[in-house]
Amino acid sequence: MSPRRRRPSSAPVKARTKRASAERVRPFISASALAARVKALGRAISRDYAGRRLTLVCVLKGAALFFSDLAREVKVPVELEFIGVTSYAGASETSGEVRISTDVARPLAGKDVLLVEDIVDTGLTAAFLVSLLQARNPKSLAVCALLEKPARAKTAVDIAYRGFVIPDVFVVGYGLDFQERYRNLPYLGVLRG
Ligand code: IMP
Numbered sequence: 001m002s003p004r005r006r007r008p009s010s011a012p013v014k015a016r017t018k019r020a021s022a023e024r025v026r027p028f029i030s031a032s033a034l035a036a037r038v039k040a041l042g043r044a045i046s047r048d049y050a051g052r053r054l055t056l057v058c059v060l061k062g063a064a065l066f067f068s069d070l071a072r073e074v075k076v077p078v079e080l081e082f083i084g085v086t087s088y089a090g091a092s093e094t095s096g097e098v099r100i101s102t103d104v105a106r107p108l109a110g111k112d113v114l115l116v117e118d119i120v121d122t123g124l125t126a127a128f129l130v131s132l133l134q135a136r137n138p139k140s141l142a143v144c145a146l147l148e149k150p151a152r153a154k155t156a157v158d159i160a161y162r163g164f165v166i167p168d169v170f171v172v173g174y175g176l177d178f179q180e181r182y183r184n185l186p187y188l189g190v191l192r193g
């Protein structure tokens with residue numbers, strides 16, 4: 001094959017597709033702003049739980065990226081646990097009816113537990129998880145949420161550690177998805193309509 005016919009190593013077709021999808025996302029909170037806020041949350045958590053062990057529970061999948069960054073900023077000994085929830089909902093809104101798809105691997109009884117959420121939107125998912133975990137008799141239970149959208153709250157959630165309070169916009173990136181896409185963006189963006 002002549003060199004002119006071969007596709008160059010950075011395939012132009014793929015590059016165009018990537019650019020087109022990135023253009024649908026308007027930058028909202030930068031990677032450096034996220035990192036600074038996560039560091040501050042980690043400092044607060046480390047101070048509050050000084051001298052104790054902490055079980056961090058990641059709510060899959062949205063909190064996964066935040067969770068892994070936050071865990072590295074927590075300076076007390078931690079155990080990492082994961083809980084998966086499926087909500088019986090449409091593309092972007094929960095009904096509040098939630099099913100556990102993956103449960104934590106170890107008992108939470110007698111432990112200091114911090115539930116790590118991506119976003120408290122209506123609050124229904126977080127409220128469900130709090131009552132579920134509370135029933136397992138942890139020594140303490142608190143919620144850490146990267147984002148809170150108070151305009152959409154349907155139920156009160158006591159958030160001990162919050163990253164950012166945001167307006168009623170649909171955000172993607174840094175773990176958050178729209179129809180399973182955009183989770184790997186290193187920043188938070190708002191989808192253009
Ligand atoms: P809830 O309405 O507080 O129960 O939130 C349920 C879930 O909806 C969250 O954990 C997210 O996975 C998803 N969600 C809510 N708002 C957004 C958003 O702006 N972007 C992406 N996912 C969202």
Ligand code: MG
Nearest residue numbers: 062176177178
């Ligand atoms: Mg989602």
